[in-house]
Amino acid sequence: MHEHRKDGAELIFLPDGCAIPNNPRLPVLLHRGAVTPGDPAAAEALFRQHGWRPAWRNGIFDWHHYHSNAHEALAIVDGAVRVQLGGEAGVQLDLAAGDVLVLPAGTGHRNLGAEGALLVVGAYPQGSAPPDQLHGAPEEGERARHAIAATADPTQDPVTGGAYPIG
Known part of the structure; x- marks a missing residue:
């Protein structure tokens, strides 16, 4: 289900994907055109300004994965890049330079194909645990669902600085 906030950000609610749990309470946020294309330092500065710790510059893995203990x-x-969110039956989104995707703990994601030299800046809320990396194996399920429920909500939207996810 897709909704829009007053500022135009999309809210994407994902159901439990069985192997990929997703987040039962928090939506994915999609901010189109939120950062300056070609300027990773500006994206990192924006995240830092709103209480998110830039952690890496790279791409997006081409296999389903999620973080149960971190947004x-x-x-x-x-x-x-075209990404798939939520597992095998999840939604597909086309993202371009400038877009920011905010994934709540438990949200499955993978790269379905990129155009050009893909560069992504990844960030996590200040004070969050180092993110685990899970793949949807059956033995992960119960522990992952507990970790997702125990992960504190972000205090701020990493793009606007407003309350997450309301904005």
């Missing part, structure tokens, strides 16, 4: 912000700085 993640992904700024597409260069290139374009």
Whole structure:
């Protein structure tokens, strides 16, 4: 289900994907055109300003994975990418340089194909645990669902600085 906030950000609610749990309470946020294309330092500064710790510059893995103990912000700085969220039956989104995706703990994501030299800046809320990396194996399920429920909500939207997810 897709909704929009007053500021235009999309809220994407994902159901439990069985192997990929997703988040039962918090939506994915999609901010289109939120960062300056080609400027990873500006994306990192924006995240830092709103209480998110830039942690890496790279791409997005091409296999389903999720973090059960941390929320993640992904700024597409260069290139374009089609991502799948929520597991095998999940939604597909086309993202371009400038877009920011905010994934609540438990949200499955993978790269379905990129155009150009894809560069993504990843960030996590200040004070969050180092993110685990899970793949949807059956033995992960119960522990992952407990970790998702125990992960504190972000205090701020990494793009606007407003309350997450309301904005």
